[in-house]
Structures are given as structure tokens and as C-alpha cells.
Amino acid sequence: xxxxxxxGLAGGYASADHIVKGVSMSADAGEMVAIIGPNGAGKSxxxxxxxxxxxxxxxxxxxxxxxxxxxxxxxxxxxxxVLVPQERNVFAALNIAENLAMGAFTTPALMRQRxxxxxxRLPLLAQRRGALARTLSGGQRQLLAMGIALMAQPKVLAxxxxxxxLSPMAAAELFATIRALAKDGVAVLMVEQNAIxxxxxxxxxxxxxxxxxxxxxxxxxxxxxxxxxxxxxxxRKAQHAVATR
Amino acid sequence: xFSSIIQALLNGLVSGTIxxxxxxxxxxxxxxxRYPNFAIGSLATIGAYAGWFANLRLGWPLEASxxxxxxxxxxxxxxxxxxxxxxxxKSGALMMAxxxxxxxxxxxxxxxxxxxxxxxxxxxxxxRDIRFGDLRISPQQVENFAVALLLMALLWAALNLTRMGxxxxxxxxxxxxxxxxxxxxxxxxxxxxxxxGGLAGIGGMLVALDTAADPLTGFRLILSVxxxxxxxxxxxxxxxxxxxxxxxxxxELTVLLLAPNYRxxxxxxxxxxxxxxxxxxxxxxxxx
Numbered sequence: 001x002x003x004x005x006x007x008g009l010a011g012g013y014a015s016a017d018h019i020v021k022g023v024s025m026s027a028d029a030g031e032m033v034a035i036i037g038p039n040g041a042g043k044s045x046x047x048x049x050x051x052x053x054x055x056x057x058x059x060x061x062x063x064x065x066x067x068x069x070x071x072x073x074x075x076x077x078x079x080x081x082v083l084v085p086q087e088r089n090v091f092a093a094l095n096i097a098e099n100l101a102m103g104a105f106t107t108p109a110l111m112r113q114r115x116x117x118x119x120x121r122l123p124l125l126a127q128r129r130g131a132l133a134r135t136l137s138g139g140q141r142q143l144l145a146m147g148i149a150l151m152a153q154p155k156v157l158a159x160x161x162x163x164x165x166l167s168p169m170a171a172a173e174l175f176a177t178i179r180a181l182a183k184d185g186v187a188v189l190m191v192e193q194n195a196i197x198x199x200x201x202x203x204x205x206x207x208x209x210x211x212x213x214x215x216x217x218x219x220x221x222x223x224x225x226x227x228x229x230x231x232x233x234x235x236r237k238a239q240h241a242v243a244t245r
Numbered sequence: 246x247f248s249s250i251i252q253a254l255l256n257g258l259v260s261g262t263i264x265x266x267x268x269x270x271x272x273x274x275x276x277x278x279r280y281p282n283f284a285i286g287s288l289a290t291i292g293a294y295a296g297w298f299a300n301l302r303l304g305w306p307l308e309a310s311x312x313x314x315x316x317x318x319x320x321x322x323x324x325x326x327x328x329x330x331x332x333x334x335k336s337g338a339l340m341m342a343x344x345x346x347x348x349x350x351x352x353x354x355x356x357x358x359x360x361x362x363x364x365x366x367x368x369x370x371x372x373r374d375i376r377f378g379d380l381r382i383s384p385q386q387v388e389n390f391a392v393a394l395l396l397m398a399l400l401w402a403a404l405n406l407t408r409m410g411x412x413x414x415x416x417x418x419x420x421x422x423x424x425x426x427x428x429x430x431x432x433x434x435x436x437x438x439x440x441x442g443g444l445a446g447i448g449g450m451l452v453a454l455d456t457a458a459d460p461l462t463g464f465r466l467i468l469s470v471x472x473x474x475x476x477x478x479x480x481x482x483x484x485x486x487x488x489x490x491x492x493x494x495x496x497e498l499t500v501l502l503l504a505p506n507y508r509x510x511x512x513x514x515x516x517x518x519x520x521x522x523x524x525x526x527x528x529x530x531x532x533x
Contacts, residue, residue: 073426074427085421088419093418094418105408
């Protein structure tokens, strides 16, 4: 049984909005799943709806069998679903240690123990624990955002364009960190503008167009699909990525 | 002349430190709720009268009277927020700011209705000024200065060493992410409003201790409070403290050159200069 199950999810930024129009997805523990599609397809909106940041008008979201549809952020966190937004995903005016503490705001008794575990996994954060988040580079900020998410010990980690604005080297390091998390059993749901990179790193993928899933399957299968390649992946580059997987 | 300047700076240090207390309250409310609460002046007046009531009518010592000043102004701020300002949330920050001006006028006149217009002095003993050569300072000023410093130290500890304080700073910095991490925005807003209003109340009582409580105690403060917050950077607590110290000293120094009536022009001048030269204030970002 999938750890994350999204069935017929619909909604948008206002009650009359229908940006996402009945999306169904799933992810197993330890699986990395990419959501790709053109701008405005509803990829980020789908994540926000699943996380309870936006109110859905239809559908059901469950994590490990627990229904978190339209639940409060506290309930969503408690169920193990953690969203890392694309922008403003750290507290710029707080230092790294305080940012991590905010990640375990709902479980204060476990905060120190979890923070040490995050420091062990992401040593850069330990080295700079007193630094204000606003002084970090783009890659370091994304790492911190990941650390904040890990403080909630997620079963499902939803990442909204985690490599946006990062250098290729920083993006590669971040993907390596994400892969390590998945190896430890975390289900990763990743929205990425860079479809080739995302499918190269993930096990499965969903293609969203105009708020609907138009294609799903293995990452390799999607990259090999002629239509998808022509529309989103840019021909030869995609073929190369498939070949080198 | 030199000793006059030092004396003015000393006076400015004391008045700036006292001014910092309501300025912190003002900027904290702005940081979390994103609108300037111009009722802060009348809330300072309520604090002054609550403290006076506790001290004169109930016979409480000053230390306990500060508690009632905090509570009285804090509860009034919370009530005004819930009954008048919050219902306008969807209309935007400008409407909320205008509403807070109206709330300020209502509160000021409620104070007039309840206590009359005449000044009310506190039950404090008359003492000789403390002298250091040509410099002098009243024991009450020293006490007020110490209370303001103690309050700032307590606030610093609460904001930096407690879970809720951290949540308040996090909400001020990034409200959406704070909500995503399980912080309840309503709780943080209520605590911020209560503490911000309470600080304005204590600020009002500190000013009234130096002079007397009257219905315009807070109104005379509001421009300096706003100027201090704008100078430091709206939403920045360290900025509000630094801004208040600068405003306090500049106001005192101005008295050496101009008639005291022009003192209130300093606030206007500072706001004008800051908005022209550095609109984000000294501390730039809206950090906590």
C-alpha cells in the first residue's frame, strides 16, 4: 500500500478557482516521484492543496492511511506530510539552530534530539548553527529548508522546485541529499521545472497539464515517450538522460 | 555649552530609553499583524491611568502598578483589535491603520469621560536630584530608566529563549512558513497584541511618573514613537530601540537650539528624512 495517496484532488487559490482538476497520485515509502509539466499546469498548487495550505474543493489525501484532507497544518505534520515551499522556505531573521527548532515546533520535547540528528546528517548546518539564515547562499538555504523539514521526521517529503536558482553543483549535492533521504524510507514527491533532472533522479513521474495528470509511469518510460519529450524535455537531451540512467 | 550638551545627551538617553518601550510595542504589532497601530498613543494613556489608579486609588506600590498598567493597556489593545480592527482585515493594512486612529480617539475620550481632563500625579516621594559635577538627574528618571532597561531585557529573553517568543519572531519574519510548521497565527497575534499594547501602557506610565497622567499623555508620544519605529525600520525591535534612543537625544539636543515648542517637529523631520533617504529604516529588513 502506498504511504501517500491522493485521489481526485481539486481546488485552487480561491473557492471558485479550479487550477487543479481532479489529480490522483501516489508514492511508496522510499520512492522518489517527480511531478513535471508546463508553467501554470498546477504542480505547485497540487502540493499546496495536499499540504492543507489551500482549501481543496474535492478529493482525498491520506498519509499512511490517515486522512489529512483539509486538515490543519498541525494534523498534516503529525501525519508525516511535510512541504518545503519553493520560495521563502526558511526564517531569514532566525539563525540555523532556531530555524531547525521551528521545524519541530509541534513536538518541543523531541526538538534537541532531532536537531542533533539533522546536524549529523547535514554537517554544514552544524558548522554554521549560529549563522542567520539570511546570510546563507542559495544552496545552503535549500539545505536548511530540508533540515527544517527533517525536524518533523516526515514520512512524505513534498519539495516544490528544490533546485530552482541553484548552480549545477549545488543542485547535484541537493539531489544526493534527497536520494539519501529516500533510501532511508522517506517518500519524496518533487515538483521540478527542470524535467530532465527530476526524471533522472526519480523512480516515477506524473505529467500535469492544465490541472490534470496526462501521463504517469516510470521516469524512464516518461522520458522515452515521444510526445512528452517533444513537449517538455527537448528531444536529444532527454534521450541522452534516458541512455545514461 | 559643553556641559549643556552632555546634560541634553543624558536626558535624551533616559527619555529615549523610555520611548523605546512603546516603540517596541508598536513595531512588534506591525511585525506580526502588518499594519501600524496608531491607537498606541491612547493605549499608553490607558496604561498611565491604570498605573495611576493602582498607585493612588488602590494604594499599590509602583512595581505592582506597572503590572496593572501592562494588563490594562494590553487588554484594551486586544479588545480593540478583536472588536474594531480585525473585522477590517480583508480591506487591507491602510483601512486597519485608519481604524486604529479612530480607536485611539475613542479610547482617549473614554479616558476623559472616566477620569476628567485634569493631570493626575503619582504618589512618589519628592527627592533631590543626583548630581555629578554640572550634570544632574532625578532619582525618578534613574528608576524609570532602570525599569525600561529591565523590561527590554525581559522582552529580549522572552523572544529569544522561549518557544513562543521564537514563534513570534518566526511569524513576524515569514508567517506562511510559520503556519506550515504548526504555529497558530491567531495565538501568536493575540500574544503580540497583548504584549505590544502592554508595553505601550508601561511606556505611558513611565512618562506619567516623570510628569503626570492626562488624557493627552499618549498623544504627545505617538509621533516620537512612530518616528523611532520608522527610523529603526518598521518591524525591527532592535531598530525601534536604536531609533528611540536617537529620537530621544535629538529631541533633547534641539531644545538647546530651538524653543521647546519645536521639539515635536523633530519626529516629522526624522520621518521625512528617513522616508526620503532610506525608506526601510536603519535596520532595513523587517527582522524581529
